[in-house]
Amino acid sequence: MESKQSSDLTRRRFLQGGLTAGTTLWAVTSSADAPDPTRVPGRTFSETGGYGVRSQFADESRLALTRNGLTGGSLTPLASGHGIVTPAGLHYEAHHNGCPTIDPSQHRLLVHGGVNSPKTFTVADLMRFPSVTRFHFLECAGNGWSEWEKPVGKDVQWTHGLTSCSEWTGVRLATLLRELGIRSDAKWVLAEGGDGAGLMRSFPIEKAMDDAILAYAQNGEPLRPEQGFPLRLLVPGFEGNMNVKWLRRIELGDQPWWTQSEVAEYADPMLGGKTRVFSFEMHAKSVITTPSGGMRLDAPGFYEISGLAWSGLGKVHRVEVSTDGGGRWQDAVLQRPVLSKCHTRFSVPWKWKGEEAVLQSRVTDDSGYVQPTLAALHKVRAADGGNHNNAVQSWRIARDGEVGNVHHT
Amino acid sequence: MSTTPNAPVIAALGFFALACNADELPKPTASEFGFGRVASAEEIARADIDVRFDGLGLPPGRGNATEGAATYGAQCAACHGSELEGNPNLGVRPLISDFRHSVNNLPYAPPLFAYIRRSMPLTAPGSLSDNEVYGLVAFLLSRAGINTAPDLVLDAAALAAVEMPNRKNFFTDDDPGVVLPEPAHRKDIGSGLRR
Numbered sequence: 001m002e003s004k005q006s007s008d009l010t011r012r013r014f015l016q017g018g019l020t021a022g023t024t025l026w027a028v029t030s031s032a033d034a035p036d037p038t039r040v041p042g043r044t045f046s047e048t049g050g051y052g053v054r055s056q057f058a059d060e061s062r063l064a065l066t067r068n069g070l071t072g073g074s075l076t077p078l079a080s081g082h083g084i085v086t087p088a089g090l091h092y093e094a095h096h097n098g099c100p101t102i103d104p105s106q107h108r109l110l111v112h113g114g115v116n117s118p119k120t121f122t123v124a125d126l127m128r129f130p131s132v133t134r135f136h137f138l139e140c141a142g143n144g145w146s147e148w149e150k151p152v153g154k155d156v157q158w159t160h161g162l163t164s165c166s167e168w169t170g171v172r173l174a175t176l177l178r179e180l181g182i183r184s185d186a187k188w189v190l191a192e193g194g195d196g197a198g199l200m201r202s203f204p205i206e207k208a209m210d211d212a213i214l215a216y217a218q219n220g221e222p223l224r225p226e227q228g229f230p231l232r233l234l235v236p237g238f239e240g241n242m243n244v245k246w247l248r249r250i251e252l253g254d255q256p257w258w259t260q261s262e263v264a265e266y267a268d269p270m271l272g273g274k275t276r277v278f279s280f281e282m283h284a285k286s287v288i289t290t291p292s293g294g295m296r297l298d299a300p301g302f303y304e305i306s307g308l309a310w311s312g313l314g315k316v317h318r319v320e321v322s323t324d325g326g327g328r329w330q331d332a333v334l335q336r337p338v339l340s341k342c343h344t345r346f347s348v349p350w351k352w353k354g355e356e357a358v359l360q361s362r363v364t365d366d367s368g369y370v371q372p373t374l375a376a377l378h379k380v381r382a383a384d385g386g387n388h389n390n391a392v393q394s395w396r397i398a399r400d401g402e403v404g405n406v407h408h409t
Numbered sequence: 410m411s412t413t414p415n416a417p418v419i420a421a422l423g424f425f426a427l428a429c430n431a432d433e434l435p436k437p438t439a440s441e442f443g444f445g446r447v448a449s450a451e452e453i454a455r456a457d458i459d460v461r462f463d464g465l466g467l468p469p470g471r472g473n474a475t476e477g478a479a480t481y482g483a484q485c486a487a488c489h490g491s492e493l494e495g496n497p498n499l500g501v502r503p504l505i506s507d508f509r510h511s512v513n514n515l516p517y518a519p520p521l522f523a524y525i526r527r528s529m530p531l532t533a534p535g536s537l538s539d540n541e542v543y544g545l546v547a548f549l550l551s552r553a554g555i556n557t558a559p560d561l562v563l564d565a566a567a568l569a570a571v572e573m574p575n576r577k578n579f580f581t582d583d584d585p586g587v588v589l590p591e592p593a594h595r596k597d598i599g600s601g602l603r604r
Contacts, residue, residue, distance in 0.1 A: 067500035070531060097531055112453045119445035120452065128444050179442055190459055196534040198527040200459055249456055256581075258462035258517050260524035263579065264510035275509060275516075278581045384509060 054089075062090055063157055070098040073140060075161025078289045078308065083335075084135070084343040086164035088219050092240075093226045094140050094162070096197030100246055104222075104230035107194065107248070109214070111176060114186030114252030121176075123216055123230045129171040129179075132213060134236065135342045137310045139163035139282045141239035141266050145386030147374075147393075151405040155294035159393060159405060160287045163310065165343035166227075168234050170215035173208045177252070186252035190259075191233045194248030201242045201266075202257040203235060203280060211236050211341075214247065237312030237341040238280040239388070241266055269382035284311035284371050285390035286319055286346070286363035297401035300354035305332075306347040311365035316344040318364040323350060325358035325394065325408045326373075332361070357397040358408050374407060460523035464569025467519055470539035471564040474556075477548025480541045484530050493552060505553050513553035516579040518571040522546050543568070 060080045066072030073094040076086055086092075093099070104123050112118035143162035146152040153159035173189075182205070189208045193199040213234040216223060223229040228245030235242050241261060256262075256278065268276040286309035291297060305323075309316045315338055320329035332346035346361070363371045374391035394408035460466040482491070490496055493504040505513050515521060526542045528534050537545070547563040550556035556563070556571060 067498065068531075071500065097528065097534060110448055110453065110456050112448060112457070118448040118453060120448045121445040125444045129442060179444075192459065196528070196531070198458070198534070200523070251457065251459065253461070255461065255463075257459060257520065259459070259520050260515075260528075263516050263520070267509070267579075269509055273578050275579045276581070277516075277579055278583075 054087075060090060062093065063161065064093075071096055073142075073162060075157050076164045077157045078160055078163075078287070079156050079292050079295070081289065081308075084165050084308070084345050085219065086166060086343075088166065088221070088224045088227070091164040091166065091218075091224065091227055092138075092140065092162045094240060095195075095226075096199055097195060099226050100195040101225070102194065102230060102246055107230050107246075109231060109247060109250065111180055111250045112252075113190070113250075114183040114254070115177065116181030116183060119180060126171050126176075126214055126216060126231065129175055131169055132172055133167060133169040133217075134211075134213065134234075135165065135167050135337075135339050136234060136236040137163055137165040137282075137341065137343045138240045138243055139285075139310070139312075141241060141282070141387045144389035144391070147391070147405075147407075148386045148389055149383065151407050153293065153405055155405075156287060156289050156292040156393075159293065162240070163285075163308075163343070165310075166218045167220065168213060168215040169217035169220075170213040170231075170234065173212035173214055173233070173250075174210075176214065177205075177208060182252065185254045188253050188256050190249075190251040190253060190257050191242075191244040191247060192249040192251075193228075193244045194246040199241065199244055199261055200257065200259040201244060201261060202253070202259065203238065203242060203278075205252065207235055207238070207280075235280075237282060237314075239266065239282055239312075242280065266387065268387050269384050271380060271382055273382075279388060280312075282310075282312035283388065283390045284313065284316070284363045284365040284369050285309070286316075286361040286371055287393045288321070288359050288361050288395060291359065291397065291403045292395055293403055293405040295403045297352055297397060297403070299401070300352050303350050303352055304347050305350045305359060306345065307332075307361050309334075309344045309346055309361070309363040310342060311363065311367075311369070312341055313365050313367045313369060315340045315342075315366045316346075316363055317366045317368075319344075319346040320362045320364075321346075321348045322360045322362075323357045326360055326392070329362065352397065354399065356399055358406065359395045359397065360392050360408070362392055458523065458527055460519045462517040462520060464519040464565060467522060467565035467568060468539045469565065470543050471562050472540050472542070472544025472547055473562050474544070474547040474551035474559045476540075477544030477546070477551075480537070480544050481548055484537065484541075485545070488531065493549075504549060511553075512549045513555065514575045515573055516576040518546065518550065518555075518573055519568055521549070522568060 060077045062074035062076060064074040074092060076090050076092045107123055109121045140162035144159060147159055187205055188202050189205055190200060190202045215232050215234045216230060218224060218227055223232060231247045233244045233247050262277055268279050270276050286307060288305055288307035290306045291303060305321055309319045316334060319332040319334060321332050322329045330348060332348045335345040338344050371390060371392055377391050394406050396404050396406040488496055488499055488501050489504055495501045495503040502508050503511060505511055522542055525545055526537060543563045546568060551559060
């Protein structure tokens with residue numbers, strides 16, 4: 001991985017520096033086994049079976065972290081990503097009992113409890129309602145869990161790979177609930193998954209009426225099984241697990257449920273033995289993805305510092321970048337579009353002089369919230385924390401160009 | 410679908426009002442689409458397997474810690490350990506410990522029933538009977554030192570009445586008197602992190 005990322009970076013520099021060098025590099029990549037593509041016919045139309053696959057030379061992959069194969073997660077390779085959308089096949093996963101196989105023709109969503117007219121819906125039923133399409137990030141509550149006490153992850157896939165961003169299409173939960181008639185005592189919404197774990201989370205009905213979506217499509221095609229095929233809840237900006245996958249049931253009630261997931265793995269340990277529950281929103285966070293841990297700068301010169309920023313509260317308002325460990329900050333350029341509760345790409349040009357440097361980024365969202373330092377989080381959260389770790393990330397660049405993960409305050 | 414020129418056309422169909430601003434979601438009105446099928450009471454009862462903190466949703470049935478110990482040995486011990494010690498190789502934590510997620514540290518007991526019933530055992534979720542789950546919860550609460558009489562029968566009323574000692578350490582942002590030490594979401598409370 002180190003060498004691949006290193007060559008990626010080298011390739012970027014070549015491409016920016018001049019076409020000749022870049023062409024040389026690509027020719028090396030493509031000539032290993034294949035014949036000269038200008039001298040032979042290409043693949044036939046039928047070889048992809050009607051659904052395209054990525055180039056055989058593209059090999060980015062998720063990194064699975066699991067001890068039993070069924071619970072745990074896999075992380076998105078953020079360093080090799082471009083723009084703001086995550087390819088569906090690289091979207092991070094978190095499963096509580098594996099990824100189920102669900103026949104969409106057999107799947108049903110039951111909506112009951114505090115509604116006047118409880119109903120079951122097929123996916124086809126839901127597709128008949130007016131649809132909405134929105135770009136939103138999803139971030140696991142535990143993204144960055146390993147970095148709480150000391151720097152552990154060697155690269156940004158490990159430290160930040162539990163966030164991804166997609167275009168989602170579905171029907172607004174508000175549309176469905178209004179259709180069924182909401183009783184006046186309905187204050188909380190329970191969502192339940194249709195997999196072996198049957199994950200349950202509850203949240204205030206205000207969120208349902210605001211921007212929650214029952215999503216059946218991701219990046220223009222049906223949801224991937226790992227993202228909840230054929231139906232998932234999307235509660236934009238809320239921690240990943242609340243966006244219940246394989247959604248089979250929604251119940252309205254007059255109080256929160258306090259389900260197992262809400263009081264155990266997705267609660268936040270605070271100082272003094274306290275535990276905070278129902279901390280839904282993923283607060284503003286940013287990370288530099290290039291250069292980042294595991295990469296190597298081959299020589300002093302021009303590099304574009306690029307990364308991702310997002311906020312569960314709204315839009316990214318500003319991203320600042322420091323190359324001296326937080327001493328001086330400069331505003332990064334935000335690449336359009338800048339969307340609410342969505343990854344935003346930022347960049348700053350930089351000339352590395354061959355000296356030691358510590359790269360940091362710091363986002364401010366449009367609520368005025370500023371991404372905190374780890375030291376600031378440590379003042380309020382317990383040592384066995386790890387959920388909602390949105391601290392500023394530091395990448396140290398050594399004199400030899402090696403980029404490493406450090407805690408720098 | 411949310412572009413301005415189309416809005417009057419679609420709205421004229423009488424279905425719903427489309428948003429004119431691309432950044433805003435369409436605002437649905439209380440209209441009748443008529444999609445879906447009315448759910449029967451039996452259908453709802455079959456699917457309604459959650460249990461709330463106050464015991465709402467607990468089914469009929471009963472079990473005690475002795476019965477639960479037998480069920481535990483047959484259904485749970487392979488992963489959770491014969492002494493509830495967990496199994497690091499499988500990523501399974503001890504069931505009774507100082508760890509925050511342990512049974513003894515839960516704020517309420519009834520949701521544990523729902524969790525075991527629908528999610529456990531991992532290899533055959535949903536396979537335990539209500540009586541077996543009552544027994545398991547009685548066994549776990551007994552081992553946690555919370556409900557220790559081995560023959561004490563746990564049923565819906567008894568489980569709802571269990572007081573978990575760690576409840577006092579749980580808080581939500583909406584609790585009276587809570588001043589969050591960090592930026593709030595549903596409460597706009599200033600902090601050192603905001604500038």
